[in-house]
């Protein structure tokens with residue numbers, strides 16, 4: 516069953532829009548305000564835009580230059596990249612990071628229990644020229660003292676198909692120059708700033724300019740050290756992508772800007788490249804992510 520927003524009757528959750536919250540009309544949003552947290556979620560892309568647990572700093576970065584327009588991904592929060600991550604390997608002309616981040620999802624349910632708000636979003640793709648395989652995906656977003664995601668993807672077509680994806684989290688940090696990312700030591704990664712050359716991570720990840728790396732076959736825990744420690748715990752997310760454009764590249768991106776890159780680090784969880792999922796006809800796969808800090 517799909518909820519019409521007007522029927523939403525979950526305590527702590529209200530319907531608003533980007534005009535009311537950011538003075539930039541264009542997108543419908545949900546505002547979650549409970550004793551445990553405050554969060555903003557866009558119907559477009561089922562994208563969490565803000566999350567702040569009670570007594571903690573804001574977890575996510577939302578660009579002050581973000582656009583709120585139908586069909587355009589909002590810069591910040593947690594965009595969902597799917598059914599392919601990054602540049603489409605068969606046709607680089609196709610939109611980067613797939614298309615589900617640029618379309619409205621359906622809200623299937625909203626409930627509050629044990630102090631957490633749970634929002635169930637669904638997205639159905641019929642199969643088209645962009646991606647021939649029809650699929651169904653469901654994303655449960657759980658909001659309490661942590662921000663949690665549970666993603667399910669189902670191949671509803673009649674032939675096997677490859678899916679790659681990521682929860683592309685923008686974490687808010689005071690200054691990228693002093694950020695370090697842990698939990699990736701000893702892993703090999705594909706360096707997207709060097710033609711996807713395969714390299715090996717030695718110790719913590721540091722930032723002194725553009726960093727764009729895909730780590731494969733990762734463990735379940737990464738940490739972001741940025742004055743506080745943010746913990747990312749995942750289940751069945753074998754790829755971790757670490758990205759910051761650095762000031763030079765950021766200056767060429769309208770919705771970031773040269774000074775914007777200082778304030779965030781992307782540590783993205785999913786399954787891409789070698790870890791992409793091949794789903795047979797009717798097959799369902801799931802993955803989880805929990806963010807706390």
Ligand SMILES: O=P(O)(O)OC[C@H]1O[C@H](O)[C@H](O)[C@@H](O)[C@@H]1O
Nearest residue numbers: 601611612707727728756758781
């Ligand atoms: O600008 P977008 O399409 O949202 O992509 C933003 C970034 O996402 C990922 O982290 C990729 O690894 C980067 O190469 C890309 O630039």
